[in-house]
Amino acid sequence: MSRRKTDEEYSKTKAYKFFKWLRGENSYIPEETRMDMGLLIPIEDDSTIKERMNEKQMAIDKVYDEDSNKLLKFFNKMYRVVAAMFLVILAALLIYNVAFLPPVGERDKPDNNEVTERYIEKGIEETGAVNIVTGMILDYRAFDTFGESNVLFVATITVLILLRLNKDKRPDRDELEDHESSDRIYEPKNDVILQTVAGFLVPIIMIFGIYVILNGHLSPGGGFSGGAIIGAGLILYLNAFGFEKAERFFTEKTYKWISFFALTTYCLCKAYSFFCGANHLDSHIPLGTPGAILSSGLILILNICVGLVVACTMYTFYVMFRKGDF
Amino acid sequence: MTDTVLTPIQTAYHYLYIGVIIFLALALFACLIRAIKGPKIADRIVAVNMMGTMVMVIMTIMSLLLKEDYLVDISLIYAMISFIAVVVITKVYIGIYEERRIAKEKQKGGADDGMD
Amino acid sequence: MEWIRLVIGAAFLFCGLAFFVMEIYGIFKYDYVINRMHAAAIGDTMGISLSLAGLMIFSGLNFTTLKIALIVVFLWFSSPVASHLLANLEVTTCDDKDKHMKVYDELSTLEEELKESEK
Numbered sequence: 001m002s003r004r005k006t007d008e009e010y011s012k013t014k015a016y017k018f019f020k021w022l023r024g025e026n027s028y029i030p031e032e033t034r035m036d037m038g039l040l041i042p043i044e045d046d047s048t049i050k051e052r053m054n055e056k057q058m059a060i061d062k063v064y065d066e067d068s069n070k071l072l073k074f075f076n077k078m079y080r081v082v083a084a085m086f087l088v089i090l091a092a093l094l095i096y097n098v099a100f101l102p103p104v105g106e107r108d109k110p111d112n113n114e115v116t117e118r119y120i121e122k123g124i125e126e127t128g129a130v131n132i133v134t135g136m137i138l139d140y141r142a143f144d145t146f147g148e149s150n151v152l153f154v155a156t157i158t159v160l161i162l163l164r165l166n167k168d169k170r171p172d173r174d175e176l177e178d179h180e181s182s183d184r185i186y187e188p189k190n191d192v193i194l195q196t197v198a199g200f201l202v203p204i205i206m207i208f209g210i211y212v213i214l215n216g217h218l219s220p221g222g223g224f225s226g227g228a229i230i231g232a233g234l235i236l237y238l239n240a241f242g243f244e245k246a247e248r249f250f251t252e253k254t255y256k257w258i259s260f261f262a263l264t265t266y267c268l269c270k271a272y273s274f275f276c277g278a279n280h281l282d283s284h285i286p287l288g289t290p291g292a293i294l295s296s297g298l299i300l301i302l303n304i305c306v307g308l309v310v311a312c313t314m315y316t317f318y319v320m321f322r323k324g325d326f
Numbered sequence: 327m328t329d330t331v332l333t334p335i336q337t338a339y340h341y342l343y344i345g346v347i348i349f350l351a352l353a354l355f356a357c358l359i360r361a362i363k364g365p366k367i368a369d370r371i372v373a374v375n376m377m378g379t380m381v382m383v384i385m386t387i388m389s390l391l392l393k394e395d396y397l398v399d400i401s402l403i404y405a406m407i408s409f410i411a412v413v414v415i416t417k418v419y420i421g422i423y424e425e426r427r428i429a430k431e432k433q434k435g436g437a438d439d440g441m442d
Numbered sequence: 443m444e445w446i447r448l449v450i451g452a453a454f455l456f457c458g459l460a461f462f463v464m465e466i467y468g469i470f471k472y473d474y475v476i477n478r479m480h481a482a483a484i485g486d487t488m489g490i491s492l493s494l495a496g497l498m499i500f501s502g503l504n505f506t507t508l509k510i511a512l513i514v515v516f517l518w519f520s521s522p523v524a525s526h527l528l529a530n531l532e533v534t535t536c537d538d539k540d541k542h543m544k545v546y547d548e549l550s551t552l553e554e555e556l557k558e559s560e561k
Contacts, residue, residue: 188420188530194413197523201516205406212399220396229403232410239413322418335444339500342452349459356466368475368532372482375524376465379486379517383458383493386510390501398509405513409520416527423535 128295129217138222138299138306142270149266149306152313153259160252163320189242198240205233209311216303217295223303227310234315243323255312262305269298269305343391350380367419371412378408451499458493461485475532479525486521490514 010016066073102109119136129135137145209229216222238246289295332340354377361373382401389397461484468481491514498507533539 188417188534191527191530193526194523197519201409201519204516208402208406219399221399225403229406232406236410236413239410239417335448338448342448342455346455346459350462353462353466356470360469366475366532367535368528369478371528371531372475372479373469375528376469376482376485379490380462382513382517383490383497386494386497386513389506390497395506395509398506398513402509402513402516405516405520409524412524412527416531420531420534 127299128297129299131217131219131222133220134217134222134299134303138217138302139297142302145302145306146266146270149263149309152309153263156255156259156313156316159317159320191240194240198236202233202237202240205236206230209233209307213303213307214300217299223306224310226303227307228314230307230311231314231318234311235318238315238318243319250315255316258308258312262308266302266305269301340391343387347384347387347391350384354380371415375408375412378404447499451496454496454499455493456496458489458491458496461489461492465489476529479528483521483525486517486525490517 005013062068064072066076106112119132119140123132123135124130127135127139129139209226211226212221212229213223213226216226234246234250294300357373357377357380361370361377364370364373382404385397385401385404389395389401465481465485468484469478472478472481494510494514498510501507501510
């Protein structure tokens, strides 16, 4: 039970009397004056409010009308001119700066130092990944990538906090529920042509995404791009079949558990480096022959984790911005 | 390009690829003009879709010219993304248009009632 | 042998480019979206499949050829659907339908035609 008093009980308390006195209801005012005071604040019905809104709108229109406001006309013209000049100057500055860059492939460039040499010369030997970029971001700099995955996770949570609608306070709930459980009302739904083609294409897109993720250490690609492809496939499925069918396999709970397990696995895979003095290259896991799918130690697992997080993030962003709820 | 001397057939391939790429770049400009001029939103989407098709061909030629296989993967992804873009844009735009139209009709009806 | 392959591939490639030229001519010639879409669909199907067929001949038999073929198959699926959705968008959001695309009532036009044929 709530501790809130009923109106009758409340009217007997001292607090009620105090606030009543503050509002001035108790003070003595002669009858005629009271009536005048009542007249001071006219009771507005809807039509007068509408009129006043119209007047306000007309005043705003008058201010923003170019014929009556010479200054605005001048400003609008100058705005375009100044914007164009600003862009030209910016482009000229940037192009001028490019002229000072050292030519491509020069020997004495500042970024041609021992770090790059090490990556290129010993990359395959130490990480076992044919694709040097993947070997770099998921083995030499694995903690950076862990931070990036966490940034995606935090971004999704922020969007969830900002955009999620409260289920009880959703507007016109009964009206919305008729239209396939609060899908956007006026959008075309159940397009048979689109559904037929999506039935073919979504599995192909998914398989292609999985191929890109699993081949991350052999060919360009990897967790981020493969995850983006899988997310795009999920978005296509959602657009073709509607929210109701997509919610059968992907809800907020799915998102939570997939992100949790992927990030935890990543963290556990790289946690051993705390015990080897931040030297996380030597993991005692056989690296295998470079070029095979099952090679290069932990990179494959880390790629899968990153891909899952990215795919879930893309899909969740899309759903939140379209509907505001799972 | 490398310093090694190209055989005649390699030279022929090289000039063919570069010529086709330049031609397609000019075609892209024509599509861009249509995308800017197009009076309706469907015009613009059609033009952008065509540009996507041409860019796909350019990417595939680049992958043969530079002998890099992965550019074909990127071309495939490009096809996918442009298709999804068309699907999403049409859906969202129809939804917004209908919503605005119905709101306008409602406003008009309300105003007529007020006048009466 | 190599030269024959170059010539055949280049022939396919130039056919594809010719279709692209037709497409661009079409989108500037017609003055309504649906007609333009008809021109644009030519490039999406014939243009790209012919030019990619030429490139497949250039690259020979390997994994890249398979991926290029996959692009063509993907476009054959996706391009008609994209055209369908665009036409849907245009029909829904067009404000003056009667000017560009007059829809006749099917039954009444049939009756009129029958009457004309009887006369």
